[in-house]
Amino acid sequence: MNKTVTPPRTAVVIGAGFSGLATAALLAREGFQVTVLEAQETVGGRAGQWQHQGFRFETGPSWYLMPEVFEHFFSLFGTSAEQELDLVELNPGYRVFFEEEDDPFDVPARSAAEALVALGADEAALQSYLDSAAETYRLAVGTLLYSTFTSARSFLEPKVLKQLPRLLQLLTEPLDTFIARHTADQRVQKILGYPAVFLGTSPSAAPSMYHLMSHLDLSQGVLYPRGGFSSVVAAVARLAEDHGAVVRTGCQAEHITAAKGRATGVHFTLRGGGREFLPADVVVSTADMHVTETKLLTPEHRLTSERSWRRRDPGPSAVLAMLGVRGPLPELGHHSLLFTQDWQKGFDEISGKRPAGGPPRSLYVCRPSATDDVAPAGHENLFVLVPITADTALGAGGTDGGGDPQVENVVDESIEQIAAWAGIPDLPERVVVRRSIGPADFERDFGAWRGGALGPAHTLRQSAFLRGPIASSKLAGMFYAGATTMPGIGVPMCLISAELVLKALRGDTTSAPMEAAGAG
Structure with a gap:
């Protein structure tokens, strides 16, 4: 007697950032036939990299925090962070420069x-x-x-x-x-x-x-993963593909289809031209929720009105600068923070409560060349993040100072500020490679709502269950993951959101992490 073979359930995941790759890995491990659609030509989303003239720059996250979340995620696949990554402890953990104080303050690793x-x-x-x-x-x-x-x-x-x-x-x-x-x-x-x-x-x-x-x-x-967060992206992508997920880059999702109250698939366009459709039993969008709601879903399947979006806090945007610098920079730590005297004024400017007032600004500098091989011999690599208000009108960045004027002015002012505060007076003259990123880039490349750099702010009204749902209440088989939904911003949160998708599919309402592979 022939047995009926049930075909595997299919899933389409939109976006190949951390949450998309992690969701794909978990669903594939669960037995789904998974396809990931990524609009860019490379995976990683905001956790990207840029290589130029022997320098390798990370363009996104750089702080490896909540190590037990990474450890737990890897344990779900029977592996560990030690097996997948090369982690080193930073000592000092980071260096702090205070305005109008001559000496920086180091935060040591163990004390x-x-x-x-x-x-x-x-x-x-x-x-x-x-x-x-x-x-x-x-x-x-x-x-x-x-x-x-x-x-x-x-x-x-x-x-x-x-x-x-x-x-x-x-x-x-x-x-x-x-x-x-x-x-x-x-x-x-x-x-x-x-x-x-x-x-x-x-x-x-x-x-x-x-x-x-x-x-x-x-x-x-x-901690710091050698190879930067690109190495973490590679590890999660490896798990997804090892379990059978297919990642397709250069594929721009255009519309999530539905029938009889269920998501049924995704229409997408190819970067080289053409249009395709992938049917699916489950659709997971890890795109910015504003994009998913206003562009990918039809009005009757949207969870949030335009009026509601106008009341939400998009969080800050940022001007990013990748700087290749000639000569050593021992004055800076692997992570350095520059804090202004009146930093509430800076937060008010970022939130839009008051007009931008110019430098000095509280900002963050990463010097991965202190720990990793990311620059040519005799050079250093700097990543500068300057939080600013979420406003795409501020423009986009570019290479060699070729971005929009407001973005490049912020970069110029920040280089001068770092030079003055850290005691590196010739820093501006030593910059040999320069690239900037602005709010308009976040909107264009990642569909970021209002050009936000991170995701909606974690205010009371946008935290925990008040943030964004994992499962749609209007469309069966439709799920959300990533920084714009629960539990929130950051790479560890994106890994957790992927797990929440699987828990929702299973009908698991517990508040504990899932059991590791082989447990129980």
């Missing part, structure tokens, strides 16, 4: 708390803060980050109910207020508050729950 006490923090109050950060981090990982919030049971688990009063307090008190209760030293306040930028917001707008970020850089330390 950050002691260093902050020496800087001006009260030891008991700081330890209380760090203990709370560690507890909140465990709470977030155990009850919030891995939950799809598709069932009321997510809120009724005993461990959630027990922590509910604390959660409510942490969600309603601003981060800067919480920090000020633990230290009066403004320099320490800035070191404790700057991770809010990683969340696309400011310490005054972020819920104090996000003080958990201090557990990552101050208590856990900062």
Whole structure:
């Protein structure tokens, strides 16, 4: 008697950034026949790279935080971060330059708390803060980050109910207020508050729950994957393809089709010309949710109105600069942060509450050549990130100063600021390679809403279950992943969002991470 063979379910994943590749890997491991459609010619999304004249620049994320999230993701495939990546611990974790202070401050890898006490923090109050950060981090990982919030049971688990009063307090008190209760030293306040930028917001707008970020850089330390985040992209892509996923680059998704209340496939165009259709039982869009909602789905299948979009906070955009520099730059750490005296003014300018006021600005500089082979002999590699307001009218970048004037002015001013603050007076003359990226580039290349660099800000109204859904409530088989939906911004969050897609498909309403391969 012949048995009926059930064909594998099919899935189309839109976008080959971290969330798209991770989703493809998980669905392929689950037995789906997966095709990934990527509009660019290379995978990685914002985690891209640019090579020029012997320099290799990363164009996206550069801080390797939340190592247990990466470890957990790899464990789902029976492997580990140690097997897939070459990780090194940075010491110091990062260097901080304060405006109007001559000497920088190094945050050491193993004794950050002691260093902050020496800087001006009260030891008991700081330890209380760090203990709370560690507890909140465990709470977030155990009850919030891995939950799809598709069932009321997510809120009724005993461990959630027990922590509910604390959660409510942490969600309603601003981060800067919480920090000020633990230290009066403004320099320490800035070191404790700057991770809010990683969340696309400011310490005054972020819920104090996000003080958990201090557990990552101050208590856990900062790691670096040799080869940069491109090596992490390669590892996740390798897992996806090893499990049978097919990644197609140069394929621009145009429309998600539906019939009888279900997603049925994706129409897409080829960069070289032509149009194709891929049928699918499941469609996962990891594109910016604004693109998915306003361009890929028909009006009756959209979850958010245009009016609602106008009320949302897109988070900051950024001007990025990739600089190849002649000669050594020991004055800078692998990671360096430059903090202005009146940094709230800078946050107000970024959010659009006040007009841009020009330099100096709080900014970030990465010098991967301190740790990795990314520059020709006798040269250094710098990546500069300057947060600015999300406004595509500021323009696009270019090479050798050829970007739009406002973008290039920010780069010029930032080079001068780094030179002055770090004591490198001849830095501008030593730049031999230069490329800039502006808000219009983020919109053009990644469909970023209003040219945002990271994703919607993690304000109270845009955090946890208030952010964006994983599963569509209007279209069966339609799912979302990436920085613009739950759980939020950053590479670890994108890996978690991929896992949330699989949990939603399985009907798994638990708040814990899935079991590793071979567990149970």
